[in-house]
Structures are given as C-alpha cells and as structure tokens.
Amino acid sequence: MSNAAISVLVSAEKDPILQAIGKKVIARERISFDEGVQLFEKGSLSYVGALANWVREQMHGDKTYFNRNFHIEPTNVCVFSCAFCSYSRLYSNREEGWELSIEQMMHIVKSYDGKPVTEVHIVGGVHPKMTLSFFLELLRTIKAHRPDLHIKAFTPVELDYMFRKANVSVEEGMKMAHEAGLDSLPGGGAEIFHPEIRQKICADKVDAEGWLKIHQTAHELGMHSNATLLYGHIESYAHRIDHMERLRSLQDQTGGFNTFIPLKFRNQDNDMSNVPESSIVEDMKMYAVSRIYMDNFPHIKAYWPMLGRQNAQLTLSFGVNDIDGTIDDSTKIYSMAGSEEQNPSMSTADLVRLIQQVKRQPIERGTLYNEIRDYTNVDPSALELDPQLN
Ligand code: V47
Ligand code: SF4
Numbered sequence: 001m002s003n004a005a006i007s008v009l010v011s012a013e014k015d016p017i018l019q020a021i022g023k024k025v026i027a028r029e030r031i032s033f034d035e036g037v038q039l040f041e042k043g044s045l046s047y048v049g050a051l052a053n054w055v056r057e058q059m060h061g062d063k064t065y066f067n068r069n070f071h072i073e074p075t076n077v078c079v080f081s082c083a084f085c086s087y088s089r090l091y092s093n094r095e096e097g098w099e100l101s102i103e104q105m106m107h108i109v110k111s112y113d114g115k116p117v118t119e120v121h122i123v124g125g126v127h128p129k130m131t132l133s134f135f136l137e138l139l140r141t142i143k144a145h146r147p148d149l150h151i152k153a154f155t156p157v158e159l160d161y162m163f164r165k166a167n168v169s170v171e172e173g174m175k176m177a178h179e180a181g182l183d184s185l186p187g188g189g190a191e192i193f194h195p196e197i198r199q200k201i202c203a204d205k206v207d208a209e210g211w212l213k214i215h216q217t218a219h220e221l222g223m224h225s226n227a228t229l230l231y232g233h234i235e236s237y238a239h240r241i242d243h244m245e246r247l248r249s250l251q252d253q254t255g256g257f258n259t260f261i262p263l264k265f266r267n268q269d270n271d272m273s274n275v276p277e278s279s280i281v282e283d284m285k286m287y288a289v290s291r292i293y294m295d296n297f298p299h300i301k302a303y304w305p306m307l308g309r310q311n312a313q314l315t316l317s318f319g320v321n322d323i324d325g326t327i328d329d330s331t332k333i334y335s336m337a338g339s340e341e342q343n344p345s346m347s348t349a350d351l352v353r354l355i356q357q358v359k360r361q362p363i364e365r366g367t368l369y370n371e372i373r374d375y376t377n378v379d380p381s382a383l384e385l386d387p388q389l390n
Contacts, residue, residue, distance in 0.1 A: 006051070007026060009050055010023055010026060010051075017038055017042065018042055021035045021038065021039060022051055025051045025054075025292055031293060031295075036241040036245075036289060036292075036293045037237050037241050039289050039292065040240070040241075040289055041237060048285055048288040048292070049285075049318045049319075051288070051292055052288035052289070052318055052319030053319060055319065056291055056300075062360045062361040063321060063360070063363050064316055064320075064322065064360040064361060064363065065299070065322040065323075065365040066323055066326070066362065066363075067118060067324070067325040067366065067367065068116055068119070068326045068364065069117055069118065069119035069120065069152075069326065070121070070326075071121045071122070071123075072109075072122045073122075073123065074127070074130060074138075075098060075099040075124045075125050076096075076098055076124060076125050077097040078127070079126050079127075080125075080157070080202065080204050082205065083200070083201045083202070083270065083272050084191075084202075084230065084233060084265060084271070085270055086266075086268060086269040086270040099127055102134070102137060105122075105142075106141055106142070106145065109145060109146065113146070117149070118149070118150055118366050118367065118372070119149070119150045119151075119152055119367045120149055120150070120152070121153070121186055122138075122152070122153035122154065123153065123158070123186055123188055126157060126161045128165075130162075131162060131165060132162040132163065132166040132177075133166070135153075136176060136177065137180075139151060139153070139177065139180040139181035140181055142181060150183045150184070151183045152184045152186050152367055153186070155186060155187075155188040155189030156185075156210060156214035157189035157205045159173065159174070160214065161206075170213055171217055174214065174217045174218055174223075178221050178223060184218075184367055185215060185223065185225035187225065187226030187227045187228035187260075187261050188228055189205070189211060189228075190211055190227055190230070190243070191229075191230040192230060192231075192239050192240075193208035193242065193243045193246050194235070194242045194243065201230075201233065201234070201272070208246060212250055215227070215254075215257070216256075218256065219254035219255070219256025219257075220254065223256065224368055225257055225258070226258055226260070226261055226301070227247050227261070227297075228260075229243050229244065229260075231262055231264065231265065231278065232277060232278030232286070233265040233272060234275060240289075244290065244293050244294055247297075248296060248297075251296045255296075258367075258369060259297065259299040259300070259301045260290055260294045260297045261300075261301045261302075262290050262300075263306060264283055264286075265278070280314075283311065283315075284315065285318075287300060287302065287315045287318045287319050291318070291319025292319070298369070299321055299322045299369065300320050300322065301323065301324055302315040302320045313354050313357065313358055323351065323355070326346055326347060326348060347384070348375075349380040349381070350380075352383060353380040356376075362374075362375040
C-alpha cells in the first residue's frame with residue numbers, strides 16, 4: 001500500500017484513539033503499552049491489518065523468507081508439566097517416551113548429507129539424565145561432521161535445567177555451549193511471561209527473568225536468537241502486551257533478536273483441552289499487532305505447521321515476512337497438540353508456490369537472514385523436477 005493510501009485510511013478512522021495510533025505508526029513512532037492494548041481491544045482486523053502490512057512493506061517490501069532446515073527432538077521425556085503441553089511424557093511413564101543417543105541423532109544429521117539444508121533446530125523435553133556434557137558432546141560431534149550447518153538449539157527451559165545440574169552460571173554455561181558449536185537460540189519456552197498466567201500454565205519451569213537472562217547472555221556473546229509468545233488460551237491482551245514489552249526492552253539493549261514468533265495455542269490432548277482455540281480473526285490480529293508493537297524486531301514469523309498452510313499464507317498480508325522452513329516429518333510437538341499439519345513437511349517448491357500465490361517474493365535465507373536465493377521468477381513445477389533443489 002502506498003504512503004498516500006495508508007494516510008487516507010488512517011484519516012478516515014472514526015475512533016480518535018485508533019486514529020492517533022495509526023498516525024504514530026505511519027510516522028514510524030513507537031506505540032505505548034496502552035496503545036497496544038487498545039489496538040487489540042478496539043481495532044478492526046482491516047485497520048490493524050492494513051497498518052501492519054504497511055509496516056511490513058516499509059521494512060521488507062514483498063520479500064518473504066523461508067529456510068531449509070530439519071528438526072531433532074532428543075527426547076519427549078520431561079521433568080516439567082506445562083498444562084498446555086501435549087508432547088511431554090513424565091519420566092515415570094516411560095513406555096511412551098523416547099530418548100535418542102548421540103549416535104541416533106548423528107544418524108539423523110547424516111541422513112541430510114549432500115542435501116542443501118542450512119540449519120538444524122534441536123529442541124525437546126527436559127530429561128533428567130541428559131546433561132550439559134551430553135549436549136556439549138552432541139554439538140561438537142555435529143560441528144565436526146558438518147561445520148557449515150547452523151545449530152539453532154535449546155530453549156532457556158532446557159539450558160537453565162542443564163546449567164543448574166552442572167552447577168555452572170548462565171554466563172559459563174552459555175560460553176561452553178557456544179564454544180562447542182551452538183550458533184543461536186530458538187524462541188521457545190517463553191509462553192507468557194506475566195507471573196499471573198505463568199503460574200497457571202507452566203509454574204515449575206524457568207521464569208521470565210531467567211528466560212530473558214539466558215537470551216541476554218547469548219546476545220552478549222554475539223549470538224542471535226528468536227522469541228515466541230504462546231497466545232489464545234487464558235491470557236488477556238494486557239498479558240500479551242506485557243510479554244512483548246519485556247522483549248522489546250531487551251531488544252533495545254542488545255539488538256540480538258532476529259524474529260518474533262506468535263504461537264497459536266492448540267488444545268488437543270493436554271490439560272487445557274477445555275480452553276477453546278482462538279479464531280482466525282484473532283490469529284491475524286495477533287500477527288498484525290506483533291508487527292506494529294515489535295518495532296525493533298526485524299522479522300515476524302508464522303510457524304506454518306501450527307497454523308496450517310493456508311492460514312500461514314494469509315498472515316503474509318498481516319505483517320508476517322517469514323514462514324520458517326521446509327522442516328520434515330520428525331516434528332512431533334505440534335502434531336501431538338492438534339496442529340493443522342499432522343505430517344509437517346513442505347518441499348521448496350511448495351513453499352515457493354505458497355508465497356508466489358499471494359504475490360510475494362520468496363527468498364531462501366540462512367538462519368541469520370543472509371539471502372541464499374531469490375525465487376521470484378522461478379517456476380515451482382521446474383523445482384519439483386530437481387531433486388537437489390526440492
Ligand atoms: O515453547 C507447546 C509451544 C514451543 C503447545 O525459534 C505449543 O525458529 C501451541 O518455540 N499449542 C516450542 N504451542 C517451539 C518453538 C519454535 C517453533 C518453531 C520455530 C522456532 C524458532 C521456535 O512450542 C513451546 C510452546 O510455546 N507449544 N505446546 C500447544 N499445545
Ligand atoms: Fe516439558 Fe516443554 Fe512440554 Fe513444558 S512445554 S512440559 S518444558 S516439553
């Protein structure tokens with residue numbers, strides 16, 4: 001949308017508070033906590049969406065990023081008991097649990113030898129016997145085998161537990177992990193920071209301060225990271241904005257976050273199955289407000305396995321400029337929670353087609369948003385014939 005068109009749209013807004021917020025957004029001024037809540041409460045989807053889309057186009061034009069990655073989930077055994085989690089199996093209930101050895105995880109890594117993946121995303125439950133030294137060995141073994149593969153691994157939930165068990169400080173532990181080959185941190189484990197909600201949905205794992213401290217330490221070591229927010233359950237709009245505010249402040253200090261990823265709560269087979277899931281309108285508004293509020297986060301990502309392909313496609317008009325990656329079918333955390341995709345894998349051709357269909361520009365990126373290839377003029381059917389690219 002042109003600058004003239006967005007100005008007309010903002011001037012035509014009848015609610016004076018929403019109009020004032022719109023004027024700030026198009027002047028690229030930061031909006032306040034209360035203004036963020038107002039956007040959620042009073043803004044129509046079309047108004048908030050148009051503002052977010054304008055911001056997205058100012059920052060990235062039509063560029064829409066994806067990457068080629070694969071996931072390893074070392075274990076689904078977990079000492080914690082988050083109410084929303086459909087994935088973890090208690091240590092005592094081991095018949096349904098799995099735990100992979102380094103050899104088994106290397107078998108997965110080696111299955112991608114010769115394939116053009118750029119990233120491995122490693123995240124799982126918190127197993128009491130999988131220690132810091134076990135994971136340091138895993139990192140070193142992966143790097144020795146494939147030095148150019150970017151390792152994005154471990155949430156502060158896993159790191160906090162392994163550091164405490166190993167009796168090392170966050171600073172020492174992060175330095176050890178970085179030296180062993182950890183390149184960046186994924187965004188998980190953040191959920192909702194506000195203690196009113198955190199106490200109810202994940203009381204026993206790392207708190208907001210602990211989560212933020214681990215990301216801050218990673219940034220101070222020169223690493224980048226992502227951040228998530230689990231929305232659409234028992235939280236209020238103010239809790240969402242509080243969460244975003246804490247991330248925005250840390251980003252002001254360190255500049256180390258790449259991407260903000262709102263994650264839609266799914267209610268299948270967990271202790272919060274009685275909580276209804278959010279509507280598609282609510283989902284799009286969440287992405288749009290995120291784009292507007294998180295003014296110092298370069299990228300907003302829609303994680304397509306959780307939302308479904310078509311909804312992820314829709315987010316590209318509501319502030320999102322990244323739809324994660326090709327992934328593969330080993331990702332169980334979402335399929336077990338009732339996500340749209342029971343078998344989440346998309347080929348490069350599928351991703352390119354999905355982005356082209358909404359007239360955006362597909363760009364393959366590395367984890368740190370280095371551009372690998374522009375697929376704007378590439379015919380997805382031709383990609384399907386090329387096993388190396390697809
Ligand atoms: O922290 C667990 C979420 C997260 C449910 O950084 C659920 O690139 C919805 O953070 N409904 C882990 N969500 C995954 C994650 C992630 C995913 C993709 C990319 C990146 C990245 C990070 O999964 C957890 C939790 O918030 N989760 N259960 C559920 N029932
Ligand atoms: Fe464990 Fe993570 Fe599930 Fe919580 S969300 S129970 S920390 S696997």
